[in-house]
Each structure stands twice: as C-alpha cells, then as structure tokens.
Amino acid sequence: MNKIILALVAIWVFSPLFVFAVPINSDVALTPFKGQIIIRNQAKYTRKANDPTEKDRDMQIWMFPNTFVYGLTEKLAFSLTAPYIIKEQKSTSAGIRSAISDSGIGDINLMSKYRVWSKDLSGEARRISLIGGLELPTGDDKAQLKLGSGSIDPIVGVLFTRQSLNQEFDIDLTYQFNTEASNYEFGDILKYNLAYQRRVWPWKLPEKGVYSQLNLVFELNGEYTQKDKSAGSLVKDSGGNTLFISPGIQWVAKRWVLESSIQLPLIKDLNGNQLETDYAIVTSLRLTF
Amino acid sequence: MRSKIYIIQIITIALCFFIAHNVFAEIEKIDIGVEGLSCPFCVWGLEKKLKEVKSIDKITVYLKQAKAEISLKSDTPLNIASLKKAVKEAGFSVGYIYIIATGNLTEKEDQILFYIKGLGQEFLVYETDAMSKAKLLEVVKSNVTIRIEGKIHEHKDIAPSLGIEKIELLK
Numbered sequence: 266m267n268k269i270i271l272a273l274v275a276i277w278v279f280s281p282l283f284v285f286a287v288p289i290n291s292d293v294a295l296t297p298f299k300g301q302i303i304i305r306n307q308a309k310y311t312r313k314a315n316d317p318t319e320k321d322r323d324m325q326i327w328m329f330p331n332t333f334v335y336g337l338t339e340k341l342a343f344s345l346t347a348p349y350i351i352k353e354q355k356s357t358s359a360g361i362r363s364a365i366s367d368s369g370i371g372d373i374n375l376m377s378k379y380r381v382w383s384k385d386l387s388g389e390a391r392r393i394s395l396i397g398g399l400e401l402p403t404g405d406d407k408a409q410l411k412l413g414s415g416s417i418d419p420i421v422g423v424l425f426t427r428q429s430l431n432q433e434f435d436i437d438l439t440y441q442f443n444t445e446a447s448n449y450e451f452g453d454i455l456k457y458n459l460a461y462q463r464r465v466w467p468w469k470l471p472e473k474g475v476y477s478q479l480n481l482v483f484e485l486n487g488e489y490t491q492k493d494k495s496a497g498s499l500v501k502d503s504g505g506n507t508l509f510i511s512p513g514i515q516w517v518a519k520r521w522v523l524e525s526s527i528q529l530p531l532i533k534d535l536n537g538n539q540l541e542t543d544y545a546i547v548t549s550l551r552l553t554f
Numbered sequence: 555m556r557s558k559i560y561i562i563q564i565i566t567i568a569l570c571f572f573i574a575h576n577v578f579a580e581i582e583k584i585d586i587g588v589e590g591l592s593c594p595f596c597v598w599g600l601e602k603k604l605k606e607v608k609s610i611d612k613i614t615v616y617l618k619q620a621k622a623e624i625s626l627k628s629d630t631p632l633n634i635a636s637l638k639k640a641v642k643e644a645g646f647s648v649g650y651i652y653i654i655a656t657g658n659l660t661e662k663e664d665q666i667l668f669y670i671k672g673l674g675q676e677f678l679v680y681e682t683d684a685m686s687k688a689k690l691l692e693v694v695k696s697n698v699t700i701r702i703e704g705k706i707h708e709h710k711d712i713a714p715s716l717g718i719e720k721i722e723l724l725k
Contacts, residue, residue, distance in 0.1 A: 295596075295645075297599070298599035298603060300643075339642065383590070387620045388620045472619070478594060518594060519595065520598055522595055
C-alpha cells in the first residue's frame with residue numbers, strides 16, 4: 266500500500282506536466298484581494314534517518330496539507346490548513362527489522378494574516394504583515410507515531426515581502442507556543458525563513474498583456490525547537506536547530522501557481538538521539554477563484 | 555416591396571445605433587496606473603475587481619507597464635471613485651488616471667471646464683507644461699469640439715480636475 270502511495274507521489278512530483286518542481290516553503294506578506302479564494306494543495310515527502318542508537322530507526326513521512334485562504338478585505342485574510350499524514354518508521358530490535366505506520370488527519374491550522382504596512386510603486390509591491398492563529402488538536406496524539414500534538418497551540422509571526430516584476434524577496438519569522446496535553450508538552454518552535462525568487466522566463470518582459478512566468482526559487486528554511494517536557498521534566502532527546510537550503514522552481518500563471526522544491530539540511534544540530542532529516546521534497550499547486 | 559421596407563428598417567436601426575454609439579463614445583479610453591501590481595497571479599484580482607464596476611466594458615492589463623486600459627460602456631460616465639475602490643480592493647494603489655475623450659472647453663466663473671456633452675460630465679481644467687492657460691482660452695474662444703488626452707485627479711465636493719497634455723481640434 267505504501268509503495269503505491271510512494272509511486273503516486275513520485276509520479277506527481279516528477280511528472281513532466283508538473284515540471285521538476287520546487288515549491289515555496291516560506292510564507293509571504295502579500296494578502297489576497299477582497300473576496301479572493303486561494304486553494305493550495307501540497308504534497309511533501311520527508312525522509313528521516315541517521316539514528317545513532319542500535320535501533321537504526323528511519324522514518325518516511327508523506328504529508329498532504331490542503332489550504333483554503335479567503336480575503337475578507339484586501340488587508341485581512343483567513344486560512345485553514347488541514348493535513349493528511351502518513352508515517353512509517355522502521356527499526357531493528359534483536360536483529361529483526363520491522364516497521365510500524367500510522368496515518369490520518371494531522372493538526373489543523375487556523376490562521377489570520379493582517380497587512381500592517383504597504384508601499385506600492387510602479388511594478389513593485391512592498392508589504393509587512395502579521396500572522397496569528399491556532400494549531401488545533403485534530404491529529405491523533407495517542408498513535409504510536411504521533412500525528413498531532415494533542416494541544417491547542419497559538420502561533421504568531423511577522424512577514425516581509427518585496428516583490429517586483431523580476432524578482433521577489435521574503436523574510437518570515439513565526440513562533441509556535443506549544444502547550445501541554447496528556448502530561449506531555451512539545452517544545453516551542455521558532456521558524457525563520459528567507460526566500461528569493463527570480464523570473465528566468467521570459468527573461469525580457471513582453472510590452473503588452475499578461476504572461477505566465479517561470480521563477481527559480483532559493484530559500485533558507487530554519488527551525489529551532491525547544492526541548493519537549495514530559496511530566497514537567499525536559500526530554501533530553503528532543504529539540505534543536507535545523508537549517509535547510511531549498512532550491513525550487515515555480516510556474517506562475519494568472520489563475521494558478523505550480524511549484525516544487527527540495528529541502529536539504531545545511532545545519533543539523535539536534536539534542537540527544539534523534540532522527541535527522543535527510544531531505545524533503547515538496548510540490549504544490551495553488552489555484553485562485 | 556416588403557423586402558425593401560426590411561432593408562430600410564435595417565439601415566435605419568444601424569444608423570441609429572451608429573449615431574448613438576458616437577454620441578456616447580466620448581471617453582474613448584482610460585489608462586489606470588496600478589502601483590503594486592508586480593506578478594501575473596496578482597492580475598487576476600485586479601481584473602476581477604474592475605469587472606465589478608458596472609460602467610466598465612473592457613479591461614486589458616499591461617503587466618510590464620503596470621497599467622490597466624479600460625473602456626466604458628457607451629452610456630455611462632466616468633466614476634473615478636469606483637475605479638479607485640476597485641483597485642484598492644484588489645490590493646493596489648492608483649498611480650494615475652489618464653483619459654482620451656471628446657468634448658468642449660468652456661469658461662465658467664474664471665474657471666476652464668472640459669465638458670462631455672453626451673455624459674453631462676465636466677472636469678476642472680488646470681494649466682500644465684504642455685497646455686498654458688492662454689492656449690486653453692484660445693480653444694475656449696474657438697468653441698470647437700476637441701479630443702483631449704490628459705491626467706485626471708479626484709477632489710472632494712468638486713468636479714474632478716484634468717491636466718490636458720494633448721488637444722486635437724475636431725470641428
């Protein structure tokens with residue numbers, strides 16, 4: 266079953282229709298127009314390995330987050346992200362290699378974005394936005410391979426975007442305050458992202474009309490996590506800092522965006538014995554209505 | 555005989571339509587400079603919001619020039635506020651509004667006005683580098699229909715103003 270899913274994901278990711286893609290892993294300060302609906306379907310495959318213990322664990326995670334965005338005004342937008350997660354972990358015990366897996370809905374994110382500052386120039390937009398929201402405990406936190414945190418976790422963040430006809434530059438910082446559930450508290454998460462996109466086709470813009478364009482994307486995606494707490498005590502094999510370099514490619518049309526990227530770890534500074542991310546591949550399609 | 559009557563009726567209707575179209579097609583074109591418009595994905599929103607303005611007939615967006623070229627329906631005046639509202643709700647700002655229109659220059663209470671007869675709409679005309687007040691007054695005195703190109707600006711409680719950059723005397 267998992268092989269079929271993997272094959273489907275691979276076909277989607279590597280299909281010529283979807284170009285070898287590279288998606289955007291950062292957020293942008295741009296907000297949708299009043300009444301705009303954006304739907305984003307993502308597929309993300311993550312492989313974790315390098316277990317320093319004798320169990321030699323490795324894990325594969327498929328995530329399919331579906332996001333619905335609505336622009337209440339041109340400054341204020343709301344979004345809902347519901348991920349479907351499939352996890353599979355292999356480990357060795359008494360010389361025997363075995364696998365466990367879990368799948369289901371993960372934690373749903375309800376977010377709002379408010380544009381607090383903007384500067385419009387001819388062919389250029391500069392924006393600063395604030396985000397705030399909650400991660401809801403819809404994922405199964407009792408599963409062997411947890412699909413959710415079990416807690417309601419507030420998220421806040423600040424975003425900056427400078428977009429011109431040729432290129433785009435984004436910075437975002439978000440902080441997730443994880444709370445306790447079932448006597449366990451995941452560590453707070455600070456995400457820090459830097460993204461740069463450059464239009465590579467058409468290199469020279471046509472004088473008239475609106476064109477589709479191909480962008481190359483370069484991102485640095487960082488995630489610093491505090492140690493988890495179990496019954497009030499710090500869990501030594503938790504928390505740390507990971508920084509990914511994420512090259513990508515993006516096709517932008519008037520009604521849709523198709524994008525894909527691969528995330529490769531630059532810095533893996535994790536506490537204790539933890540699985541490290543080898544790589545992640547993301548593909549996403551955004552449609553606007 | 556009957557076929558001749560049909561032909562005459564068709565010609566009469568076509569003439570009426572032609573005359574009506576020319577009477578009301580007095581604002582030929584409007585260019586809106588849209589500041590902040592910087593990607594193809596953003597254009598969709600702008601087009602959608604401008605289409606909601608009832609008086610707009612046709613919209614063409616030029617991304618490189620960051621402008622939307624629009625033409626109005628034949629019997630509707632230019633409502634600057636509604637254009638600005640549409641651009642704002644799309645998430646952008648209006649940089650300028652440039653029109654090409656046909657009408658007459660008149661003088662009222664020491665103020666030069668550009669009057670579009672078919673629409674009953676007038677603009678306060680101000681002096682520009684391209685068009686001095688003396689030159690404008692010459693046109694007023696000649697009392698001919700003119701075709702103008704220029705930038706317009708909105709004001710509270712008074713008619714919008716127009717900075718004429720080109721004038722063509724028609725008749």
